[in-house]
Amino acid sequence: SQELEQSPQSLIVQEGKNLTINCTSSKTLYGLYWYKQKYGEGLIFLMMLQKGGEEKSHEKITAKLDEKKQQSSLHITASQPSHAGIYLCGAEKDSNQFYFGTGTSLTVIP
Amino acid sequence: GAVVSQHPSWVICKSGTSVKIECRSLDFQATTMFWYRQFPKQSLMLMATSNEGSKATYEQGVEKDKFLINHASLTLSTLTVTSAHPEDSSFYICSAPLGGRGSRDSAYEQYFGPGTRLTVT
Numbered sequence: 001s002q003e004l005e006q007s008p009q010s011l012i013v014q015e016g017k018n019l020t021i022n023c024t025s026s027k028t029l030y031g032l033y034w035y036k037q038k039y040g041e042g043l044i045f046l047m048m049l050q051k052g053g054e055e056k057s058h059e060k061i062t063a064k065l066d067e068k069k070q071q072s073s074l075h076i077t078a079s080q081p082s083h084a085g086i087y088l089c090g091a092e093k094d095s096n097q098f099y100f101g102t103g104t105s106l107t108v109i110p
Numbered sequence: 111g112a113v114v115s116q117h118p119s120w121v122i123c124k125s126g127t128s129v130k131i132e133c134r135s136l137d138f139q140a141t142t143m144f145w146y147r148q149f150p151k152q153s154l155m156l157m158a159t160s161n162e163g164s165k166a167t168y169e170q171g172v173e174k175d176k177f178l179i180n181h182a183s184l185t186l187s188t189l190t191v192t193s194a195h196p197e198d199s200s201f202y203i204c205s206a207p208l209g210g211r212g213s214r215d216s217a218y219e220q221y222f223g224p225g226t227r228l229t230v231t
Contacts, residue, residue: 006153033220037154039148039150039151039201040201040225040227041224041225042203042222042223042224042225043203043222048219086153088153088154090220092207092220097144097156097159098144098156098205098207098220099156100146100153100154100155100156101153102153103152103153103154105151
Protein backbone atom coordinates (compact mmCIF):
# COMPACT_ATOMS: atom_id res chain seq x y z
CA SER A 1 0.00 0.00 0.00
CA GLN A 2 1.12 3.51 -0.69
CA GLU A 3 2.29 5.42 2.36
CA LEU A 4 2.23 8.77 0.64
CA GLU A 5 -1.18 9.81 -0.60
CA GLN A 6 -1.47 12.49 -3.21
CA SER A 7 -4.54 14.43 -4.11
CA PRO A 8 -6.02 14.97 -6.50
CA GLN A 9 -5.21 11.89 -8.57
CA SER A 10 -5.62 13.89 -11.74
CA LEU A 11 -6.18 17.49 -12.57
CA ILE A 12 -7.25 19.30 -15.73
CA VAL A 13 -6.91 23.06 -15.71
CA GLN A 14 -7.16 25.89 -18.17
CA GLU A 15 -3.91 27.62 -19.02
CA GLY A 16 -3.29 30.52 -16.70
CA LYS A 17 -5.10 29.01 -13.72
CA ASN A 18 -3.49 28.27 -10.39
CA LEU A 19 -3.51 24.80 -8.91
CA THR A 20 -2.43 22.91 -5.81
CA ILE A 21 -1.37 19.31 -5.33
CA ASN A 22 -1.18 17.77 -1.89
CA CYS A 23 0.96 14.99 -0.50
CA THR A 24 0.07 13.48 2.87
CA SER A 25 2.00 11.04 5.03
CA SER A 26 0.84 9.21 8.12
CA LYS A 27 4.32 9.54 9.58
CA THR A 28 6.77 12.33 10.18
CA LEU A 29 8.89 12.93 7.13
CA TYR A 30 12.67 13.29 7.20
CA GLY A 31 12.58 14.98 3.85
CA LEU A 32 9.97 15.50 1.19
CA TYR A 33 10.83 15.63 -2.47
CA TRP A 34 8.81 16.79 -5.43
CA TYR A 35 9.41 15.49 -8.93
CA LYS A 36 7.84 15.96 -12.31
CA GLN A 37 7.77 13.12 -14.78
CA LYS A 38 6.22 11.79 -17.91
CA TYR A 39 5.65 8.07 -18.17
CA GLY A 40 8.66 6.32 -19.62
CA GLU A 41 10.93 9.26 -18.98
CA GLY A 42 13.26 10.18 -16.19
CA LEU A 43 12.43 12.19 -13.13
CA ILE A 44 12.84 15.94 -13.05
CA PHE A 45 13.77 17.07 -9.57
CA LEU A 46 11.78 20.10 -8.52
CA MET A 47 12.66 20.71 -4.90
CA MET A 48 13.28 19.17 -1.53
CA LEU A 49 11.88 20.27 1.81
CA GLN A 50 13.29 19.20 5.13
CA LYS A 51 12.28 21.60 7.82
CA GLY A 52 8.81 22.00 9.20
CA GLY A 53 7.28 25.16 7.82
CA GLU A 54 9.80 25.34 5.01
CA GLU A 55 8.72 26.83 1.72
CA LYS A 56 10.65 26.87 -1.54
CA SER A 57 9.94 28.34 -4.92
CA HIS A 58 11.26 27.75 -8.38
CA GLU A 59 9.85 29.85 -11.18
CA LYS A 60 6.10 29.49 -10.87
CA ILE A 61 6.15 26.46 -8.59
CA THR A 62 6.07 26.75 -4.80
CA ALA A 63 6.16 23.89 -2.33
CA LYS A 64 5.56 23.92 1.39
CA LEU A 65 6.09 21.40 4.17
CA ASP A 66 3.74 21.81 7.09
CA GLU A 67 4.96 22.35 10.62
CA LYS A 68 4.33 18.78 11.67
CA LYS A 69 6.20 17.51 8.59
CA GLN A 70 3.43 15.22 7.53
CA GLN A 71 1.97 17.06 4.61
CA SER A 72 3.29 19.03 1.70
CA SER A 73 1.60 21.08 -0.97
CA LEU A 74 2.82 22.02 -4.42
CA HIS A 75 1.33 25.14 -5.91
CA ILE A 76 1.62 26.21 -9.52
CA THR A 77 0.79 29.78 -10.39
CA ALA A 78 -0.51 30.75 -13.83
CA SER A 79 -0.17 27.24 -15.23
CA GLN A 80 1.20 26.66 -18.72
CA PRO A 81 1.06 23.66 -21.05
CA SER A 82 4.71 23.03 -20.21
CA HIS A 83 3.64 22.24 -16.65
CA ALA A 84 1.70 19.19 -17.80
CA GLY A 85 2.93 15.83 -16.57
CA ILE A 86 2.90 13.56 -13.56
CA TYR A 87 3.83 15.13 -10.27
CA LEU A 88 5.27 12.84 -7.67
CA CYS A 89 6.13 13.46 -4.09
CA GLY A 90 8.71 11.20 -2.51
CA ALA A 91 10.04 10.59 0.95
CA GLU A 92 12.47 8.49 2.86
CA LYS A 93 11.70 5.93 5.52
CA ASP A 94 13.76 4.92 8.52
CA SER A 95 15.77 2.44 6.49
CA ASN A 96 16.56 5.11 3.86
CA GLN A 97 14.19 3.42 1.48
CA PHE A 98 12.61 5.96 -0.75
CA TYR A 99 8.92 5.87 -1.61
CA PHE A 100 6.85 7.79 -4.05
CA GLY A 101 3.41 9.18 -3.60
CA THR A 102 0.44 7.97 -5.58
CA GLY A 103 1.04 10.60 -8.22
CA THR A 104 -0.99 13.42 -9.72
CA SER A 105 -1.50 13.69 -13.44
CA LEU A 106 -1.76 17.29 -14.59
CA THR A 107 -3.21 18.37 -17.92
CA VAL A 108 -3.13 22.03 -18.89
CA ILE A 109 -5.49 23.05 -21.66
CA PRO A 110 -4.21 25.88 -23.85
CA GLY B 111 26.71 16.42 -9.07
CA ALA B 112 26.11 12.76 -8.48
CA VAL B 113 25.01 10.75 -11.49
CA VAL B 114 23.27 7.41 -11.80
CA SER B 115 23.14 5.68 -15.15
CA GLN B 116 21.02 2.83 -16.45
CA HIS B 117 21.57 0.50 -19.34
CA PRO B 118 19.86 -0.14 -21.61
CA SER B 119 17.52 2.82 -21.89
CA TRP B 120 15.03 0.66 -23.74
CA VAL B 121 14.80 -2.98 -24.65
CA ILE B 122 12.42 -5.21 -26.56
CA CYS B 123 12.54 -8.92 -25.88
CA LYS B 124 10.53 -12.00 -26.67
CA SER B 125 8.31 -13.68 -24.14
CA GLY B 126 10.20 -16.30 -22.16
CA THR B 127 13.60 -14.70 -22.42
CA SER B 128 15.50 -12.93 -19.64
CA VAL B 129 16.55 -9.31 -19.64
CA LYS B 130 19.23 -7.66 -17.53
CA ILE B 131 19.12 -4.00 -16.59
CA GLU B 132 22.16 -2.29 -15.09
CA CYS B 133 22.22 0.59 -12.66
CA ARG B 134 25.50 2.35 -12.00
CA SER B 135 26.49 5.14 -9.68
CA LEU B 136 29.08 6.97 -11.72
CA ASP B 137 30.91 9.12 -9.24
CA PHE B 138 29.97 7.82 -5.84
CA GLN B 139 29.65 4.54 -4.04
CA ALA B 140 26.29 3.16 -3.10
CA THR B 141 25.94 0.30 -0.67
CA THR B 142 22.22 0.48 -1.27
CA MET B 143 20.26 0.99 -4.45
CA PHE B 144 16.55 0.85 -5.11
CA TRP B 145 14.55 -0.51 -8.02
CA TYR B 146 11.16 0.82 -9.06
CA ARG B 147 8.67 0.01 -11.77
CA GLN B 148 6.02 2.14 -13.31
CA PHE B 149 2.97 1.27 -15.36
CA PRO B 150 1.29 3.83 -17.58
CA LYS B 151 -0.65 6.47 -15.69
CA GLN B 152 0.62 5.15 -12.38
CA SER B 153 3.21 6.19 -9.89
CA LEU B 154 6.58 4.58 -9.34
CA MET B 155 6.38 1.55 -7.08
CA LEU B 156 9.35 0.39 -5.04
CA MET B 157 10.16 -3.18 -5.99
CA ALA B 158 13.23 -3.99 -3.96
CA THR B 159 16.24 -2.71 -2.12
CA SER B 160 19.57 -3.86 -3.49
CA ASN B 161 22.26 -4.33 -0.84
CA GLU B 162 25.93 -4.65 -1.68
CA GLY B 163 27.32 -7.83 -0.21
CA SER B 164 23.99 -9.27 0.86
CA LYS B 165 20.65 -10.35 -0.49
CA ALA B 166 18.17 -7.89 -1.84
CA THR B 167 15.03 -7.20 0.13
CA TYR B 168 11.81 -7.28 -1.82
CA GLU B 169 8.60 -5.41 -1.30
CA GLN B 170 5.48 -7.39 -0.65
CA GLY B 171 4.06 -8.87 -3.81
CA VAL B 172 7.29 -8.76 -5.81
CA GLU B 173 8.52 -12.18 -6.90
CA LYS B 174 12.17 -12.53 -5.95
CA ASP B 175 12.67 -15.46 -8.30
CA LYS B 176 11.38 -13.46 -11.22
CA PHE B 177 13.19 -10.23 -10.52
CA LEU B 178 16.74 -11.20 -9.66
CA ILE B 179 18.83 -8.47 -8.13
CA ASN B 180 22.57 -8.58 -7.78
CA HIS B 181 24.59 -5.80 -6.19
CA ALA B 182 27.93 -6.80 -7.64
CA SER B 183 29.97 -3.84 -6.43
CA LEU B 184 29.62 -0.52 -4.69
CA THR B 185 28.74 1.11 -8.00
CA LEU B 186 26.67 -1.52 -9.79
CA SER B 187 23.33 -3.18 -9.23
CA THR B 188 21.59 -5.34 -11.80
CA LEU B 189 17.97 -6.30 -12.18
CA THR B 190 17.27 -9.39 -14.25
CA VAL B 191 13.72 -10.03 -15.36
CA THR B 192 13.60 -13.77 -15.84
CA SER B 193 11.22 -15.55 -18.19
CA ALA B 194 9.72 -12.24 -19.18
CA HIS B 195 6.07 -11.99 -20.10
CA PRO B 196 4.14 -9.17 -21.74
CA GLU B 197 2.76 -8.12 -18.35
CA ASP B 198 6.34 -7.37 -17.29
CA SER B 199 6.45 -4.61 -19.87
CA SER B 200 7.02 -1.51 -17.83
CA PHE B 201 9.34 1.36 -17.06
CA TYR B 202 12.05 0.41 -14.59
CA ILE B 203 14.06 3.02 -12.74
CA CYS B 204 16.77 2.75 -10.12
CA SER B 205 18.02 5.13 -7.50
CA ALA B 206 20.95 5.43 -5.14
CA PRO B 207 21.16 7.51 -1.98
CA LEU B 208 24.15 9.72 -1.43
CA GLY B 209 25.54 10.78 1.85
CA GLY B 210 24.77 9.88 5.39
CA ARG B 211 22.07 11.19 7.60
CA GLY B 212 23.65 13.43 10.18
CA SER B 213 20.58 13.39 12.33
CA ARG B 214 17.06 12.10 12.23
CA ASP B 215 15.98 15.43 10.87
CA SER B 216 18.01 15.25 7.70
CA ALA B 217 17.43 13.15 4.64
CA TYR B 218 19.62 11.34 2.21
CA GLU B 219 19.89 12.75 -1.26
CA GLN B 220 18.40 10.35 -3.77
CA TYR B 221 19.73 10.18 -7.30
CA PHE B 222 17.70 8.48 -9.96
CA GLY B 223 18.73 6.79 -13.14
CA PRO B 224 17.07 7.81 -16.39
CA GLY B 225 15.03 4.61 -16.51
CA THR B 226 14.70 1.60 -18.78
CA ARG B 227 11.63 0.94 -20.86
CA LEU B 228 11.04 -2.78 -21.25
CA THR B 229 8.68 -4.16 -23.84
CA VAL B 230 8.02 -7.90 -23.93
CA THR B 231 6.42 -9.20 -27.11
